[in-house]
Amino acid sequence: MNDLVASARAELLWLRGWPAFWIVLGTWILLNLTFSYLFNYLAYTSGEQSAMSDGLPKEVLLQQMLPAAVPEVFTQGMAMFGGALMLILGALAVGSGYGWGTWKTVLTQGPSRSAAVGGLLVGLALVVVALVCVAFAVDTGVAALIASTESQSIALPSASHVFDGLLTGTAILGMWTLAGALIGALARGPALAVGLGLVWVLVVENLLRATSAIFAPIAALTDRLPGTAAGSLAGAMRTVGGPATPGVLDTLSRAESLILLTLYTAFFAAATITLVHRRDLT
Template sequence: MTDLLASTRAELLRLRGWPAFWIVLGTWILLNLTFSYLFNYLAYTSGEQSAMSDGLPKEVLLQQMLPAAVPEVFTQGMAMFGGALMLILGALAVGSGYGWGTWKTVLTQGPSRTAAIGGVLLGLALVVVALVCAAFAVDTGVAALIASTESQSLALPSTARVFDGLLTGTAILGMWTLAGALIGALARGPALAVGLGLVWVLVVENLLRATAAIFAPIEAFTNRLPGTAAGSLAGVMRTVDGPATPGVLDLLSRTESLVLLGIYTAVFAATTLALIHRRDLV
């Protein structure tokens, strides 16, 4: 346990000093604010129902930008775009150790392999929790500013709704981060891992679900994919009708989505641990 905690602290220290780490997290916060608030506010002030506002009426747009709607709004982009960015982070965190040769050094001279690898995974998990909480706080601040500007209610969401939002965000981003870590271990490098991960998240799963719509026998398979579980969990948070954010689905219930995400997260973490622990690093 001492070695695990020491490895986790070392990993967090490494991540904090790595520019790519801040670029990935900053990009997600910026995209979240841009698509959730900036574009919607511009559509609201212009008074036009356009593609930028998904055709929603002004009143609905405004309600979606108030503090009470934060748990719903900040999770909508996580299923695809936020997940893709966190997959990149996971792939970089694990895959870079092969390119830089740091895995060989750590695993031959440092603590036990289990502690070293576990420290990386635990560090990534803590980053996910911190990012979700930070995004929630930032969105709440922006929503409060919009509410004050438009003389609207500053009422916060209920405690249960806040918990649901934080749990949803953590489950989705945590699963994709560990998926990236696994691909980084499989590819033994960051570049190929990032490419493969993005192709899967942005292309392959969408093509498989489109195929399932015209070829029913594979629907049972596509309904159990990681992206389907993540998109369905985000979809459960929706309270308005209209076009959904890309990647947001309504195929599975909340319980089914959480169970699948939990299974995928555990499998990705265990497989990454086993791969790096057992095989030759040459």
């Protein structure tokens, strides 16, 4: 346990000084604000029901930009775009160790392999929790500013709604981060791992779901994919009709989605540790 805690601290220190780490996290915060608030506010002030605002009426659009709607709004982009960025982070964090040769040093001179890899995964998990909380706080601040500007209520969402939003965001981004870590361990390098991960998130799962609409038996598989579980959990937060954000689904219930994401997260973590522990470093 002491080795695990020490490894987690060391990995957090390394991540904090890694430029790619801040670029990935900053990109997600920027995209979240741009698509959730900037474009919608521009559509609201211009009076145009554009595709960027899903064609929602001005009144509904404004309600989606108020503080009370933050738990719903900030989770909608996580299923696909936020998940893809966090998968990149996980793949880079594990895969770069092979590319730079640092895994050889750590695993031959440092703590046990399980503690070293487990420390990195714990560090990534803490990063996910921190990112979700920061995104929620930033979105709440922007929503409060919009509400004040438009003379609307700045009432915050209920505690249970806030908890649901934070849990949803953590479950989705955590699962994709550890999926990226596993792919990084499988590929033994960052470039191939990132490429394979993005192809799966953005292409393969969407094609499989489209195929299931034509060939029904395959639906039993596609309804249990990681992206389906993540999209369904994000979809369970929706309260407004209209076109959904890409990747947001209503295939599974909230409980089913959360159970699947928990199982996937545990499997990805265990598989990554086992793979690095038993594999030769050469």
